[in-house]
Amino acid sequence: MKFVKIDEKQWAEGIGKLKSGYRVFGPVKEGKDHEFRELTGDASPDMAFSNTRLSPKSVVYPQSEVMFEYTTDESRPDHHILKEPRRDDTPRAVIGIRPCDALSFLLVRRNFDSPEYKDPYWLRNYEATTFVGYGCNDPCATCFCTSAGSAPHDTQGLDALVVDRDGGYAAKAITEKGEALMKAAGWTDAMDEAEAEALFADRAAAAEKKITRQVATDKLAEKPSMDLYDAPFWEDVAFSCINCGTCTYLCPTCWCFDIQDECRGCEGVRTRNWDSCMAPLFTAHGSGHNPRGEKVQRVRQRFMHKLKYYVDKYGEGIQCVGCGRCVRSCPVNIDIRKVCDMMNAYDPEAANDCACPTT
Amino acid sequence: MREYTDKIRQIARRLLEEGKVDRVIGFKKGSMPMMNEPCVIRRPQDADQLIWDGNCGINLANYLTGAKDKVGVVAKGCDSRNIVTHIIENKLDRDNVVVIGVPCQAMIDKRKIAAAVDGEISEVTETDDGKVVVRGNGFEKTFDRAETLQDNCAICVHRNPVICDEPVADPVPEQTDVDRYADIRAIDAMSDAERKAFFDDMFAECIRCYACRNACPLCYCPTCFVDESRPQWVGKGQDENDIRTFHFLRAYHCAGRCTDCGACERACPVGIKMRVLTRKLEKDCKELYGWEAGMSVDQRPPLDAYKPNDPDAFIK
Amino acid sequence: MGLEPGRLHFSWISSAESTKFARVAQEVTEAVKALGPNRHFLKEKAKVA
Ligand code: SF4
Ligand code: SF4
Numbered sequence: 001m002k003f004v005k006i007d008e009k010q011w012a013e014g015i016g017k018l019k020s021g022y023r024v025f026g027p028v029k030e031g032k033d034h035e036f037r038e039l040t041g042d043a044s045p046d047m048a049f050s051n052t053r054l055s056p057k058s059v060v061y062p063q064s065e066v067m068f069e070y071t072t073d074e075s076r077p078d079h080h081i082l083k084e085p086r087r088d089d090t091p092r093a094v095i096g097i098r099p100c101d102a103l104s105f106l107l108v109r110r111n112f113d114s115p116e117y118k119d120p121y122w123l124r125n126y127e128a129t130t131f132v133g134y135g136c137n138d139p140c141a142t143c144f145c146t147s148a149g150s151a152p153h154d155t156q157g158l159d160a161l162v163v164d165r166d167g168g169y170a171a172k173a174i175t176e177k178g179e180a181l182m183k184a185a186g187w188t189d190a191m192d193e194a195e196a197e198a199l200f201a202d203r204a205a206a207a208e209k210k211i212t213r214q215v216a217t218d219k220l221a222e223k224p225s226m227d228l229y230d231a232p233f234w235e236d237v238a239f240s241c242i243n244c245g246t247c248t249y250l251c252p253t254c255w256c257f258d259i260q261d262e263c264r265g266c267e268g269v270r271t272r273n274w275d276s277c278m279a280p281l282f283t284a285h286g287s288g289h290n291p292r293g294e295k296v297q298r299v300r301q302r303f304m305h306k307l308k309y310y311v312d313k314y315g316e317g318i319q320c321v322g323c324g325r326c327v328r329s330c331p332v333n334i335d336i337r338k339v340c341d342m343m344n345a346y347d348p349e350a351a352n353d354c355a356c357p358t359t
Numbered sequence: 360m361r362e363y364t365d366k367i368r369q370i371a372r373r374l375l376e377e378g379k380v381d382r383v384i385g386f387k388k389g390s391m392p393m394m395n396e397p398c399v400i401r402r403p404q405d406a407d408q409l410i411w412d413g414n415c416g417i418n419l420a421n422y423l424t425g426a427k428d429k430v431g432v433v434a435k436g437c438d439s440r441n442i443v444t445h446i447i448e449n450k451l452d453r454d455n456v457v458v459i460g461v462p463c464q465a466m467i468d469k470r471k472i473a474a475a476v477d478g479e480i481s482e483v484t485e486t487d488d489g490k491v492v493v494r495g496n497g498f499e500k501t502f503d504r505a506e507t508l509q510d511n512c513a514i515c516v517h518r519n520p521v522i523c524d525e526p527v528a529d530p531v532p533e534q535t536d537v538d539r540y541a542d543i544r545a546i547d548a549m550s551d552a553e554r555k556a557f558f559d560d561m562f563a564e565c566i567r568c569y570a571c572r573n574a575c576p577l578c579y580c581p582t583c584f585v586d587e588s589r590p591q592w593v594g595k596g597q598d599e600n601d602i603r604t605f606h607f608l609r610a611y612h613c614a615g616r617c618t619d620c621g622a623c624e625r626a627c628p629v630g631i632k633m634r635v636l637t638r639k640l641e642k643d644c645k646e647l648y649g650w651e652a653g654m655s656v657d658q659r660p661p662l663d664a665y666k667p668n669d670p671d672a673f674i675k
Numbered sequence: 676m677g678l679e680p681g682r683l684h685f686s687w688i689s690s691a692e693s694t695k696f697a698r699v700a701q702e703v704t705e706a707v708k709a710l711g712p713n714r715h716f717l718k719e720k721a722k723v724a
């Protein structure tokens with residue numbers, strides 16, 4: 001049972017059935033935009049969305065998460081002992097994740113699950129999650145997934161992929177996890193393999209044709225880091241940035257966090273919260289020194305990390321999946337597509353007569 | 360708007376050629392519909408990058424904080440009042456700034472327009488007869504420009520720059536019969552419980568990215584109280600009390616200083632309408648002290664000057 | 676902000692007005708006690724996912 005067809009009724013019933021075994025997350029309309037939220041009660045995913053305003057990274061990597069709790073009350077036997085809070089390890093299912101966002105989890109995994117270090121918080125959540133993708137039919141003008149290693153119907157990082165079909169959906173199981181989820185949902189109405197292959201291929205090709213913007217990344221790896229670092233365009237790229245961090249909070253592939261303690265009386269928790277390389281405090285040392293004290297250094301860091309350091313460190317392409325969220329939501333219209341093209345085309349020899357001031 | 364653009368370019372070019380300024384801060388065309396990007400021009404031949412239209416809502420005074428060189432800046436009514444505030448607060452020397460004053464025709468609200476059409480917008484154009492034409496995949500819709508304005512612009516009563524060295528056009532008529540505080544009065548009239556519910560709802564989606572703060576020219580503290588961790592004034596997570604504390608305190612820090620330029624709401628990625636907080640304080644400043652922020656470089660703001668006749672009925 | 680009226684008091688007391696200080700402190704204590712424990716703007720423990 002690799003391919004199944006799901007009519008509207010089976011779809012709705014399936015979502016309901018899943019809730020007995022999974023915490024189900026899906027797109028929900030809030031105001032004009034969609035967000036991934038846990039679907040409780042009889043909430044169902046609203047599949048009429050292009051993509052959500054925030055990425056679904058919070059399903060695995062919440063904006064704020066308790067690492068452990070403690071008490072300093074010496075009358076308690078467990079005082080000064082760090083205890084893990086009770087966790088909800090129920091399997092999670094993300095319904096309707098877009099292929100770009102699904103790929104982002106593989107990118108982020110290189111950071112949280114490496115030979116040297118395994119992040120228990122991220123990994124446990126990740127491993128508990130089944131990703132059910134939803135192929136895009138109408139990519140946005142800001143989408144450039146095909147330049148970032150993904151595509152509107154790409155299956156990397158997915159356990160199952162759902163596409164539109166007359167009167168409902170067709171679904172393809174990609175991993176065992178995906179197959180198990182489809183079974184649990186009762187989506188078992190097998191589809192003719194040849195017919196299904198053709199449907200998936202047609203949809204994929206039609207959507208890919210609608211991606212209008214390509215971004216060049218082919219020369220990033222071969223450029224010396226210091227050339228790019230010293231390039232004269234950073235001052236101009238960074239000028240308008242207000243260092244708000246919107247781009248990093250919305251981005252599915254930004255993973256940085258900050259650790260803080262919060263206590264009330266003798267009871268305390270240690271939490272970790274999303275952080276952003278755009279914030280001056282991000283790199284402030286205890287000594288007062290800040291190696292990235294200037295805005296231009298922070299903006300350069302964000303783009304160099306995504307488009308150069310990551311490329312060099314892992315050799316698996318850029319740390320961006322082309323979802324276009326940062327392009328859409330930056331209040332001052334800083335556009336990673338332009339910056340990437342600029343970096344990719346940069347030639348220090350030819351830059352001598354550049355109009356931009358040198359840093 | 361074409362005339363505005365031409366005139367801005369002309370002024371910028373001249374100022375740079377004559378060496379009156381080292382750089383000019385303005386807007387260049389963005390890569391998205393209804394988006395322009397703040398930019399800096401350093402050479403006369405680059406002045407043609409500058410543009411003007413209804414998408415210049417970011418407050419450029421934000422880019423002047425602490426400037427020590429000679430700067431030309433394109434400024435609409437609200438920006439000019441924030442420049443005045445910068446001067447009063449010693450963040451900027453009046454002699455260092457050349458204000459290229461734009462009599463403002465109000466800014467259009469990209470969210471309002473996006474909400475009024477179905478589907479993705481590919482192009483938005485403003486016509487000379489006061490219309491906004493929105494095109495996208497398979498649709499074209501025309502709006503009266505007046506219906507598409509940012510909330511703050513719709514009730515703005517100071518569209519003409521209050522200080523201006525290089526006027527871009529003749530002054531525009533100011534709006535007179537606008538009620539700036541209808542919504543504030545409605546909130547004032549709520550019961551405690553209703554008001555709490557109102558704010559709970561208002562901030563529910565805040566992700567604490569601080570775009571609102573960072574877009575604001577008033578928020579120039581080297582370390583904001585929310586970022587401080589020794590002492591930790593406010594928790595850093597997503598607790599609703601912490602989120603609310605951030606917003607209320609930020610609003611208080613803007614009391615008597617906010618010009619209602621709307622940059623905060625414009626920048627917010629999730630569309631939170633935090634201007635009700637700053638406008639409540641604006642209303643109080645007006646009613647208690649007859650004060651409007653940024654109107655003159657010669658007057659001290661009410662919160663940094665004591666007068667024996669300051670109202671004190673709330674003190675027992 | 677959703678704080679009840681009566682929880683916040685302002686008073687202008689000179690260092691010479693010790694009796695006024697005592698009286699105001701008493702009044703404030705009584706007024707706040709009458710309102711009962713504060714329930715708004717109160718963070719029990721960091722609420723996180
Ligand atoms: S969203 Fe834009 S302005 Fe904000 S930090 Fe990112 S690049 Fe800078
Ligand atoms: S950098 Fe921008 S386009 Fe790339 S994954 Fe992040 S938000 Fe999406």
Ligand code: SF4
Nearest residue numbers: 436437463465512515
């Ligand atoms: S607030 Fe007034 S001056 Fe400022 S952009 Fe709006 S209409 Fe123009």
Ligand code: SF4
Nearest residue numbers: 565566568569571627
């Ligand atoms: S910009 Fe919006 S989401 Fe960000 S902190 Fe301000 S209100 Fe919250």
